[in-house]
Amino acid sequence: MSIVNFEHICVAYEDKNVLHDISLKIEEGEHTAILGANGSGKSTLLKLFSNDIYPRYSEVMKKEVFGKSVWDIWELKKNLGIITNDLHYQFSERSPDLSGFEVALSGFFSSFHLYEHQGFSPLHVKKVEEVLASLEISHLRDKRISSMSTGELRRCIIARSLVHEPKAMILDEPTVGLDIKAQMEFLALLQNLAKERTIILVTHHLEEIFASISQVVLIKEGLIVAHGKKEEVLNDENLSKTFGVSLHVKCENERYVIEKIDFMK
Numbered sequence: 273m274s275i276v277n278f279e280h281i282c283v284a285y286e287d288k289n290v291l292h293d294i295s296l297k298i299e300e301g302e303h304t305a306i307l308g309a310n311g312s313g314k315s316t317l318l319k320l321f322s323n324d325i326y327p328r329y330s331e332v333m334k335k336e337v338f339g340k341s342v343w344d345i346w347e348l349k350k351n352l353g354i355i356t357n358d359l360h361y362q363f364s365e366r367s368p369d370l371s372g373f374e375v376a377l378s379g380f381f382s383s384f385h386l387y388e389h390q391g392f393s394p395l396h397v398k399k400v401e402e403v404l405a406s407l408e409i410s411h412l413r414d415k416r417i418s419s420m421s422t423g424e425l426r427r428c429i430i431a432r433s434l435v436h437e438p439k440a441m442i443l444d445e446p447t448v449g450l451d452i453k454a455q456m457e458f459l460a461l462l463q464n465l466a467k468e469r470t471i472i473l474v475t476h477h478l479e480e481i482f483a484s485i486s487q488v489v490l491i492k493e494g495l496i497v498a499h500g501k502k503e504e505v506l507n508d509e510n511l512s513k514t515f516g517v518s519l520h521v522k523c524e525n526e527r528y529v530i531e532k533i534d535f536m537k
């Protein structure tokens with residue numbers, strides 16, 4: 273089944289067009305990285321996946337997520353685990369007193385707080401305990417957000433997204449704020465999560481394209497520059513075009529890195 277199947281999709285904020293005639297198909301199991309410069313439209317594309325925004329209507333457009341064009345938003349969100357920096361910010365700013373357990377539990381209610389009336393059940397509690405254990409963060413169960421590191425809160429937010437066992441996880445620059453070791457550990461976690469669900473990762477960093485990611489989408493100024501197997505897409509020409517700077521890329525031990533940037537060109 274396709275996770276997304278878009279044809280001729282255009283998105284505008286007020287009267288400014290930001291995605292132009294996007295056609296994109298991502299199949300279940302095709303772990304995909306989406307790369308592009310600042311403001312190219314990556315986050316906007318992800319918001320289309322989760323129905324947080326809608327495209328401009330046209331007769332030729334098609335927008336299906338998990339094979340359906342019409343979704344109950346709550347059902348859709350159960351199928352998609354969405355991790356954004358905004359989510360991280362909302363928790364750290366709005367709910368610093370929540371524990372790791374409560375952050376994960378809030379995933380059942382799509383909320384940033386927990387309220388008595390939400391009435392969680394022993395099954396909810398059991399599922400949260402299982403997810404915390406599977407991510408090896410049971411030690412964060414009772415730790416308050418206010419005393420967590422960025423990496424610890426990020427993992428609790430991953431746990432929050434996993435309580436529904438989503439079919440796909442959509443991550444928008446999930447390593448922002450992590451130091452090098454925490455970044456490597458986080459990518460190892462994603463590699464592990466990729467065994468059981470499809471990962472769609474938005475990043476600016478080539479080296480974050482971990483081994484299981486097989487597909488890459490390059491976006492520039494709201495247009496898809498290239499989409500396909502990473503071995504075919506990640507070349508000097510496509511990446512230079514995407515980022516507007518002449519660069520050379522190499523692949524070592526299944527990891528892509530920028531070898532050289534010609535700043536003067």
Ligand SMILES: Nc1ncnc2c1ncn2[C@@H]1O[C@H](COP(=O)(O)OP(=O)(O)OP(=O)(O)O)[C@@H](O)[C@H]1O
Pocket residue numbers: 285286290308309310311312313314315316317
């Ligand atoms: N809510 C909004 N209202 C108006 N314009 C917006 C809004 N959100 C994004 N934009 C504009 O849409 C364009 C695409 O933004 P988007 O956030 O999708 O890019 P991005 O590739 O995710 O950028 P970055 O890498 O900096 O996060 C930009 O020109 C941005 O200014």
